[in-house]
Structures are given as C-alpha cells and as structure tokens.
Amino acid sequence: MNGSNRSIDPSCREKPPLAIDIILKLDIFGIILYSVLTFMAAVSMLLFIEECIYIYRKVPSNKKSVIIWVNGAAPVIGTMSCLGMWIPRATMFTDMTSACYFAIVVFKFLIMMLEEVGGDEAFLRRAAKHKLKISTGPCCCCCLCLPHVDITRRTLFLLKLGSFQFALMKIVFTVLSIVLWTNGTFDLADLSITGAAIWINPFVGILTIIALWPVAISFMHLRLVLRTLKIIPKYAMYQLVLILSQLQTAIINILALNGTIACTPPFSAASRGYMMSQQLLILEMFIITLVTRLLYRRQYDPLPVEEHNDNENTKMVMIPDSA
Numbered sequence: 001m002n003g004s005n006r007s008i009d010p011s012c013r014e015k016p017p018l019a020i021d022i023i024l025k026l027d028i029f030g031i032i033l034y035s036v037l038t039f040m041a042a043v044s045m046l047l048f049i050e051e052c053i054y055i056y057r058k059v060p061s062n063k064k065s066v067i068i069w070v071n072g073a074a075p076v077i078g079t080m081s082c083l084g085m086w087i088p089r090a091t092m093f094t095d096m097t098s099a100c101y102f103a104i105v106v107f108k109f110l111i112m113m114l115e116e117v118g119g120d121e122a123f124l125r126r127a128a129k130h131k132l133k134i135s136t137g138p139c140c141c142c143c144l145c146l147p148h149v150d151i152t153r154r155t156l157f158l159l160k161l162g163s164f165q166f167a168l169m170k171i172v173f174t175v176l177s178i179v180l181w182t183n184g185t186f187d188l189a190d191l192s193i194t195g196a197a198i199w200i201n202p203f204v205g206i207l208t209i210i211a212l213w214p215v216a217i218s219f220m221h222l223r224l225v226l227r228t229l230k231i232i233p234k235y236a237m238y239q240l241v242l243i244l245s246q247l248q249t250a251i252i253n254i255l256a257l258n259g260t261i262a263c264t265p266p267f268s269a270a271s272r273g274y275m276m277s278q279q280l281l282i283l284e285m286f287i288i289t290l291v292t293r294l295l296y297r298r299q300y301d302p303l304p305v306e307e308h309n310d311n312e313n314t315k316m317v318m319i320p321d322s323a
Helices: 002-006 019-024 028-058 061-071 073-086 088-117 120-126 153-182 197-222 231-257 269-296
Strands: 130-132
Touching (some): 028 269, 061 073, 061 088, 061 269, 073 088, 073 269, 088 120, 088 153, 120 153, 197 231, 231 269
16 A cells, blocks of 8 residues: 555645746657647637737727627637647636636627627517527526517517627636635535535526527527628537537546546646646637638628518518417
8 A cells, every 4th residue: 555655756746847847858749749739729820819909900890899709709719728838827817817808708799799790779679570499508508398488679688698698707706716725715626515616616507507508599590691791601600619618628627536647747737637638729719810810801891671571581580460
C-alpha cells in the first residue's frame, strides 16, 4: 500500500502549474502545438474584428449590435480558451467568461431572428394568422399534446424573457461563484453535498434549458421565412458552439475528476482534462469562426413583403376557423 502511494507523482496531487512552469517544460511538439493553437486563436479574433468593421459599415443600425454579439461567440470562446491553455490556474475564470458571453448570445440570437424579420411589429404582423407550436426542444419535444399558442405581444414578451433570464442569472451566479471561491467555499472539484458547486451548476443547467426553449420555438416558426438569409446554417453553428463549449467541456471535466484521464506531470488529472478541453475548443472555435464569417458576410436587404395565399411558406401554424 505504501509502495503504491510512493509511485504517484507529487504533481498529480498539486494545483495546476504556473504559466512559466509550462513554458520551461515544453518540448518541440509542445512548442509547435502551443504556437499553432495560439495562432488560430489570434486569427479568429482578427477575423472577428474585421467582421465587426464590415458589419458597422454595411449592416442597418437595428441589426449591428445583435449580429456582432452572435458573431463573437466562437472568437471570444477561442480566445478565452487560449488564455486558459497558457495560464491553467485561470481556467475557471476563462470558462466563466466564455459561459457568460454565450448566455448573452442565446438572447441575442433570438433578437437577431426577430430583427431579420423586420422587428417586433413586423413579426406580429406576419404572425397575425398563425399560432406557435411550443412542443419543441429542449424542454417539450416529446409533449406533442401541448396546445398551440396565439402569437401576441404577451407571447413575444415571454419568449424574450425566457432567454433574457439566462443572460442575467448566469452573470449573477458567476459573480456569486467567484465570491464564494475567494472564501474557499466554491470548488469545481468538490462534488460533495456541502459544496457550493453541486448546487449552483445544476440550477444554471436548468436555466440554460429554459433559455434555449424560446430560441428553438422562434427558429422552428421562422426557419422558412428566413431561409434566404441562411438562418438554418446560422442556427446550426449556434447550436454547435453550445454543444462544444458547454456539453463537451462538461464531459471532459467529469472524466478528469473521475480519474479517467490520467495524470501527466506537471498536470494533475483534473488539470490535464481542463487543458485538453481548452485545446480542443481553440481548434473547433477557429473552424466555426471561418464558417460563420461566410454566413454573415452578405448584403442585408429587407425581406420581401409576405404574400397571403394558400402557398404561404412561413412555417407557422394557421389558426383554425371558429366556424
């Protein structure tokens, strides 16, 4: 028993290494890997800055802000992951920053779809003869018996509120987590019932699902109206960023905390899991940045006026006649 304890490298039980320790221990492969990933993160941010300039010059004022926010999801997450890769002890903060930014992007994507239609008033006019189907993911995709909902100002307000609450509460819980961390109460590795993380993270997960629901409802009813604006691949990229930055990272971190990912000095098992997650995100966000640049770099002309006929292709549920 004592022999097995002595065989464990002391660094496997320590905190993540300092940035200077990583630099000093890099071999040729490590230097190349870190250089290429840093280059990808830098290029992603430069492309985002260039895209912001293009949007500022070419896009109508009511769409500038939301499109810039949505475009920035992949570059911001990639940049934060690069910082976390070089400074492992800051990983918790870089992940929190990325998560807060994406929480805002969830709300902004909903607003972007409404603005692409022409704004709230235009959306309500187009939806005057339709109903919303709310039996969609991620909450109620299996609840086909749910009634269709009339599209009113109150319905639109509830859709916005459902996504906005996540943008607000995610920031609130992030600040709370940092405050508890300074007090030694919050620790991502502490999964005991007395730890703060085991209570905060599941609650944030519930808020995330609630926030994604209004976006999915709106997309399902506007996807054909906005098909010429490539809303389907845009939504796919938005969903991909969500899966990679949230679900993939959570899976890797759980495997690391369970010891499935082996310790490799100077990284402990948990630190190595975080490092793998950061490196994967840099590569993935770089590719997504290139794709989203192609999707959003276009002429932003207004949608044609909706034609009211039997072949109307708006993916809205018609209100049945009361006769």
